[in-house]
Structure formats: structure tokens, C-alpha cells
Amino acid sequence: MTTILENFFKLKENKTTVSIEVVAGLTTFFTMVYILAVNPQILSAAGMDPGGLFTATAIICVVGTLMMALLAKYPYAIAPGMGLNAFFAFVVADIVGWQTALFLLFIQGLVFMILSLAKFREAVFDAIPRNMKLSIGVGVGLFITHIGFQNAGFIVQSEGTLVGLGDMHSLTVLLFLIGCIVMVILIKRGFKSGIFLGMALVYVLGAIAELLGIYVPGVHGYSLIPDAIISLPPSISTVSLVTNWQDVSFVGVSIFTIVSLILVLLFVEAIDTVGTLIGVSERAGFLDKDGKLPRVGAALFSDASTTALAAVVGTSTSTTYIESATGIQAGGRTGLTSLVTAGLFVVAMFFWPIFAVVPAFATAPALVVVGLYMVSMVRKIDFDDFSEAFPAFLVIIIMPLAYSVSDGMVFGVISYVLLKLLLGKAKEVSWVMYLLAAVFVLKLIFPY
Numbered sequence: 001m002t003t004i005l006e007n008f009f010k011l012k013e014n015k016t017t018v019s020i021e022v023v024a025g026l027t028t029f030f031t032m033v034y035i036l037a038v039n040p041q042i043l044s045a046a047g048m049d050p051g052g053l054f055t056a057t058a059i060i061c062v063v064g065t066l067m068m069a070l071l072a073k074y075p076y077a078i079a080p081g082m083g084l085n086a087f088f089a090f091v092v093a094d095i096v097g098w099q100t101a102l103f104l105l106f107i108q109g110l111v112f113m114i115l116s117l118a119k120f121r122e123a124v125f126d127a128i129p130r131n132m133k134l135s136i137g138v139g140v141g142l143f144i145t146h147i148g149f150q151n152a153g154f155i156v157q158s159e160g161t162l163v164g165l166g167d168m169h170s171l172t173v174l175l176f177l178i179g180c181i182v183m184v185i186l187i188k189r190g191f192k193s194g195i196f197l198g199m200a201l202v203y204v205l206g207a208i209a210e211l212l213g214i215y216v217p218g219v220h221g222y223s224l225i226p227d228a229i230i231s232l233p234p235s236i237s238t239v240s241l242v243t244n245w246q247d248v249s250f251v252g253v254s255i256f257t258i259v260s261l262i263l264v265l266l267f268v269e270a271i272d273t274v275g276t277l278i279g280v281s282e283r284a285g286f287l288d289k290d291g292k293l294p295r296v297g298a299a300l301f302s303d304a305s306t307t308a309l310a311a312v313v314g315t316s317t318s319t320t321y322i323e324s325a326t327g328i329q330a331g332g333r334t335g336l337t338s339l340v341t342a343g344l345f346v347v348a349m350f351f352w353p354i355f356a357v358v359p360a361f362a363t364a365p366a367l368v369v370v371g372l373y374m375v376s377m378v379r380k381i382d383f384d385d386f387s388e389a390f391p392a393f394l395v396i397i398i399m400p401l402a403y404s405v406s407d408g409m410v411f412g413v414i415s416y417v418l419l420k421l422l423l424g425k426a427k428e429v430s431w432v433m434y435l436l437a438a439v440f441v442l443k444l445i446f447p448y
Helices: 002-009 018-032 035-046 050-072 084-096 098-117 120-127 130-152 171-188 194-211 255-284 296-313 324-329 335-350 360-380 386-402 405-422 431-445
Strands: 078-080 155-158 162-165 318-320
Touching: 002 018, 002 335, 018 194, 018 324, 018 335, 018 360, 035 050, 035 078, 035 084, 035 098, 050 078, 050 296, 050 318, 050 335, 078 296, 084 098, 084 255, 098 255, 098 296, 120 431, 130 155, 130 171, 130 255, 130 360, 130 386, 130 405, 171 194, 171 360, 194 360, 255 296, 255 318, 255 324, 255 360, 255 405, 255 431, 296 318, 324 335, 324 360, 386 405, 405 431
Parallel strands: none
Antiparallel strands: 078 318, 155 162
16 A cells, blocks of 8 residues: 555655655644634525535535645645635625525636636746745745734734734633744754644643643633544535525626626635645745746646535635645645545544544644744845835735735735836736736726
8 A cells, every 4th residue: 555655646756755744634634624613604604504514614625635636646735715715705695695606606616627727827827927926935924824823812803903912821822832832842853743743732731721620611712622522424405506506596686796706706716726826835845946836737727626516515615725834844745645634534524523622722833833934935035126026025915914815916916017017127027917917906996
């Protein structure tokens, strides 16, 4: 079995082993497993059944990540996208209803697949200048760090300054800080599984604190002690497009609204996926000397086809997850990492009571440490040429502040093209960048 895995995923060629890939897959899984709880919470605001949403979310995580493992052979995981799910629930579903929103998502997924097969998305990936690819990686790193801080309660909402420090006397914040320090020490000592071991230690400390009465469920968060071992996943019939087809309706909805919603869904997912792929690929060293990603077409197709399936089973747009960077940092270099992650999501469907107790403050340190690694790419950006530096700066700063990979890319691309034109360097800009800039301007003018 080991020989088959080594030959299929070319482990020796990628300077990795089965054990390293397994640990990397575990790391990615535990860093992003929160989506099984968070995605149903967000989409249920649109009137969808949380139980069905849990199972639908898990199915997409399994199928999408499995496709990435076997087709593209990269250590990337796919799941319903954060931000994308909020847009689906609070914008699209609010306008046309969640059943019709799923139908529009299905159409968008099919269009996405066609564009992927036509290599349009691959052209977009290759046309983005190297400086901007680097800045996207840095921006994604800051974005990941911001998410980690929020998940741990280290950074919280503030009425006066929008964001501020959380309660530094909180037990969960203390455990989060311990996790950060432990991970850094383990990584410095050369432990490939430092991130995973750090998360496991924080969880164990939290569970011990609950047994001692220091961690109080309902005060510090939910209980860290599972109340069951096995739980069959709920049926997706309550949320699936197939079983709710009769409720799809366009009565009172203009054709302009329908087309614009499909285009916005298409646009947001496209730039979110491309931005994430660039960010994690640059950090992992997967990009070649020209800044291109080998087998990028297979990676983009895996993502696109999963989006169409997401609508069928009953959840929002899927995307390549930035949390994949945690597994890459743990040593993952091939699709075997993704294969392990997909397998763990299968397990999670039936043993969710156990996996559900892994708290956000245990996974948050992993996001912060990975953010540190990704931000280090800022050293490679050319800041001497302001026509390159300013767009890169906008990408870096807007992603975490706007809480959006896509918004950072929008302003980065527009400013890049505009500056090159005004400085007489129009020939340095590819036609794809001009096209992207035009589309991004239209997005700002007509957001929905």
C-alpha cells in the first residue's frame, strides 16, 4: 500500500513521506473542521435546516478535497467558503429565497466548469504579475492571522475603534497564547508536526481545565467533553436542491437581478479561489520561476466542479481553503495530504460528537503561526518601484481590514493597471489584467 501511495503521489520526488503527509492531513483537518459547525450556523439564517446543512457541508469537504487530491495532487482542501456563505445567506437568498439561490449557484457552478475547461481561469492565474502574487500571499497571511485572533477572542469588536484587544484575563485567551508559544518552540526545534501537536496540547489543557472546574461550559464556551461517540449524520433532503426543486421560483425577480447575481457569484468565487491558490502556493514553493503553478488547471477544475455539487446537496459556494496552508507548513507537499483530510471528514460525519469539541482557541494558534510564515514573503516584494509597491500595499492591507481576499485583489488590480497607464508603462500590462480591471470596476459600481 505504501509503495502505491509513493508512486501515485511521487513522494520521493516531492521530498516527503507517508507519515509526514498523514500528519499534514491531520493538521489541515483540525484547522478547518470548524466549518462543519460555522457553515450551518450562517446558512441557517436563510431559513435552511442546520442538520441537513451539517451533512451537506461535510459531503462537499469530502468530495472537493478528494478531487483535489486525485486530480491536481496538491495538498489543498476544499470546503464551503467563509464570506461566500455569508453572501449567499444574507444577499442572494434574501433576494430570491434559498431554494432559488441554490439553483442560481448550480448554474454558476456549471459556467465555472466551462471556464475552467477553457483555461480562462488558468490564464487569469498566470497573468497576475509576480509582485502582486507575492502581495496576495502576504495579504492572505494577515487575513489568516486576523481570523485566528478573532476565533480565540484575542481581538474583539470595539465600538470606539472597530477592533480592540479582548479580555486578557480570559482562560481561552491564555490557552490560545500558550498554543502560539508552544507551536513556535516545536517548529523551531524542527518538529514537522509542531502545529498539530500544539493544537492537541491546547485542547487537552482545556479539557483538563473543564474537569477541574476552571473552564466552565456556557461561560468560556461549549463543553470540551464529548457527550457521545457515534452520531449518524442528518439527511440532506431538507436542504438539497433536488428535493426542494418545487420551491424554486423567479416570480417578481427581474432578469437583470438573476443575471447579476449569477455573475457576482461567479466573480467572487473566481477571485477568492485564485487569490487563495496564489497565496498558499507561493508560500509552499509550488510556483515555478515564471510564477506559474503546474497543474493549475486541474486544481481550478476541482474547485469549480465542487461548486455545482454544493448546490445539489444544499450548501453555498465551495472554494480552496486558506487553512490548507497549515498542512503545507506541517510538511504536506502532495495530494496524499488532501486524501487524509478528505478521509477525516468522512469520519467526522459519523463521529461528529468527538470532533465537535475541538474549540476555536485550540485551532487559532495554527492560523497565527501560518500567517507569520506567509507574511514573511513581504521580503521578496519590490518596494522600490511605486507602480508595483502601491498596488501590492493595497492588496496586503485591504484583505485583513475588509475581511475579504477578493476585495484586496479588486483594488490591487485596478490600481496596478491605472498606475501603469498613467506612468506610460501600458505595455507591461497583459490583456487579462486590463480585462480584470474593467470587470472589477463594474463590480464596484454594480455590487449586486
